[in-house]
Amino acid sequence: MEQYVVLNKNDFDDFIDILAKLQKLVAPVKRGEKNYAFDEVTSSSEIALKYIPTILPPKKYFLPQNETLVEYNKKQNKREGTLYSEPLTIFGVHTCDLAGIQCLNIVFSDRPMDANYNLRKKKILVIGLECNEYCDEYASCALMHNQYPNGGYDLFFTELENKFIIHVNTLSGEELIKKMGMIKPASEEDMKGLEQLRIKKRKIFKPEIDISYSNLHPLFEKSFNNDVWNDIGNRCLSCTNCTNVCPTCYCYDMGYDTDLDMNSGSLIRKWDSCQSRPFATVAGGESFRPERAARQRHRYMRKFNYAFDKYNRYFCTGCGRCSRTCMAKINLKETINTLIKTVKAEK
Amino acid sequence: MERAVLLKSPYLTYEGKILSAKMIGKEEKYFKIVLKGGRLLDFEPGQFLMVAIPGVGEAPVSISSSPSQVGYFELVVRKVGTLTSAMHKLEEGDQVGIRGPMGVGFPIQILEGSDLLFVAGGLGIIPLRSLINYAIDNRRDFGKVSILLGCKTPENLLFNDELDTWGKRLDVNFSCIVDRAAPDWKGNVGLITSLIPGVNLDSERTFAIVVGPPIMYKFVIAELLKKKIPESQIYVSLERHMKCGIGYCGHCQMGGIYCCKNGPVFQYSKIKNNIEAF
The missing domain is CATH 3.40.50.80 (Nucleotide-binding domain of ferredoxin-NADP reductase (FNR) module)
Structure with a gap:
């Protein structure tokens, strides 16, 4: 029971004040109508406690859009593997995005070890926040089993009327709690309240598509030659929005950034996207995924087929960002529904 | 932001010194290279290297010499892109960055x-x-x-x-x-x-x-x-676009596998059904 503690909402302002003073704090902030982003905050008034998935997922803190990997100096004949990082607390991460961070952690736990990712990760404290209500029609978190917390956080907040129930999941989380005088142990009544919320959520969060979690993988295995890819390919603008906003897309480009003295500079890693044609084009001009249909299929297969083979989990968290952001209205739920109908019909 | 120097990074290059360089075709240049500090490149036939020129870029290049020739290795590159064009300007005594050997060679x-x-x-x-x-x-x-x-x-x-x-x-x-x-x-x-x-x-x-x-x-x-x-x-x-060379960056992916890490050498029976291989 001591894993659960309670923070009264009256004390939330103080909690955030202390949190922001300990180290850099980022949280969801409102940017516009149905528009949120993770950004630095110093007080609770800036935080949007009720928000739909942010424009970019918190992956930007784990795998920055631009990152120095190596610094060199020709005259000094020097090359150094370099990491720029800072202690950071991310507050208010929804369960879909916690799942996304877990996916990235799995990818980068491979060998040879990517020191930049793994060392930066250690400096980040993750505080989750439960969705009590359903965000919008784009999400499919219930289908992807991500509507409830499933690890990947140091602390996890659930809002209950006038208080937050906090699950303490790690030693780092426990140490943080110890610094907060206003936090009390959770009572039996608090735990009942949490249980009731989760029961209530079962009625709100229902699988968005009529297919079981385990049947998604075989569905995609059978879908390589499906017409849906041509349909999507014809609409796709190759704008790469879908991959940029995806919490589990991690493909990157590497290139040199040279200082004006032409002597020193750095090797930079930048986000890249399989949706752009140059992505799979070699220097001689041969493109290995020239059609948009093939590129869209590749994106879906990476989420529902290849990742399942390799990591025994889907790399779709159900956050709905790809569908929400698509200018051509390519919709993940529609795509899966079409596959279900057409793959069945093929049998 | 705090700066830390990483003791080990897969993106760090070894320093290679060009022992000799010559054109051996209309657009193909040959390089004989040793790693500085007496380091030996321990490779299998069929493996490749990431060749880096700081300020220019990196590209995957096949090792052309046999590991039975000890003490040096040979590369041959056609002038087709940014990095290979810059490589063509390199001559005997010049330096080049080397990462690798990468991938799976011939069995x-x-x-x-x-x-x-x-x-x-x-x-x-x-x-x-x-x-x-x-x-x-x-x-x-x-x-x-x-x-x-x-x-x-x-x-x-x-x-x-x-x-x-x-x-x-x-x-x-x-x-x-x-x-x-x-x-x-x-x-x-x-x-x-x-x-x-x-x-x-x-x-x-x-x-x-x-x-x-x-x-x-x-x-x-x-x-x-x-x-x-x-x-x-x-x-x-097989040839693919490669950036990291170590199975992360995604450019060389063919179906569910990475050409740089699972290949570039493949047994045909294992990849004939891979829709993106051929």
């Missing part, structure tokens, strides 16, 4: 004792040369060695001195064919596929190793299968 242990049929198209001879010379340097360890080489014109042939040696050796069957040639060309003219039916081979004990441009595989493999070489005894080396 020497599996090939030992068997007959080898090499099929090289165009620049495919560059990586294949590593295994051919390995087999020649360890000639007793292999059965019959046959080499089929195809390229556009006689002027596009690389390693002419070596080709002559291969042609003269009694323990190597070497055939060459060009797409088109001037009337004074005494050799074969046609596609590389036309050489395969005439090869005298024992399909059960023959391993075919095929490296060439993407378009070539489908046709060459069809001919090899006609000769009853089992799919599991055909090996290919």
Whole structure:
């Protein structure tokens, strides 16, 4: 029971004040109508406690859009593997995005070890926040089993009327709690309240598509030659929005950034996207995924087929960002529904 | 932001020193390189390196020499992109960054004792040369060695001195064919596929190793299968766009596998059903 503690909402302002003073704090902030982003905050008034998935997922803190990997100096004949990082607390991460961070952690736990990712990760404290209500029609978190917390956080907040129930999941989380005088142990009544919320959520969060979690993988295995890819390919603008906003897309480009003295500079890693044609084009001009249909299929297969083979989990968290952001209205739920109908019909 | 220096990073390069550099084709330059500090490059035939020129870029380059030639390694690059153009400006004594060796090479242990049929198209001879010379340097360890080489014109042939040696050796069957040639060309003219039916081979004990441009595989493999070489005894080396070289960045992905890490050498039977491989 001591894993659960309670923070009264009256004390939330103080909690955030202390949190922001300990180290850099980022949280969801409102940017516009149905528009949120993770950004630095110093007080609770800036935080949007009720928000739909942010424009970019918190992956930007784990795998920055631009990152120095190596610094060199020709005259000094020097090359150094370099990491720029800072202690950071991310507050208010929804369960879909916690799942996304877990996916990235799995990818980068491979060998040879990517020191930049793994060392930066250690400096980040993750505080989750439960969705009590359903965000919008784009999400499919219930289908992807991500509507409830499933690890990947140091602390996890659930809002209950006038208080937050906090699950303490790690030693780092426990140490943080110890610094907060206003936090009390959770009572039996608090735990009942949490249980009731989760029961209530079962009625709100229902699988968005009529297919079981385990049947998604075989569905995609059978879908390589499906017409849906041509349909999507014809609409796709190759704008790469879908991959940029995806919490589990991690493909990157590497290139040199040279200082004006032409002597020193750095090797930079930048986000890249399989949706752009140059992505799979070699220097001689041969493109290995020239059609948009093939590129869209590749994106879906990476989420529902290849990742399942390799990591025994889907790399779709159900956050709905790809569908929400698509200018051509390519919709993940529609795509899966079409596959279900057409793959069945093929049998 | 705090800056930390990483003791180990897969993106750090070793320093390579160019021992000699020369043009060996119209657009192909040859480099003989040693790693500084006496470091040896411990590689398998078929593996590749990421070659880096700070300020310019990085690109994957096949190792062309055999690991049986100790103390140095050889690269041959055609001038096609940013990095290779910059490499063409490098001369003896210049430095170049090296990461690797990367990927999975040809399965020497599996090939030992068997007959080898090499099929090289165009620049495919560059990586294949590593295994051919390995087999020649360890000639007793292999059965019959046959080499089929195809390229556009006689002027596009690389390693002419070596080709002559291969042609003269009694323990190597070497055939060459060009797409088109001037009337004074005494050799074969046609596609590389036309050489395969005439090869005298024992399909059960023959391993075919095929490296060439993407378009070539489908046709060459069809001919090899006609000769009853089992799919599991055909090996290919594939080319893809690569950035990290260590299985993360995604550029070289073909279906669910990464060309840089799971390949570039693949057993045909294992990837024939990969929709993005050929």
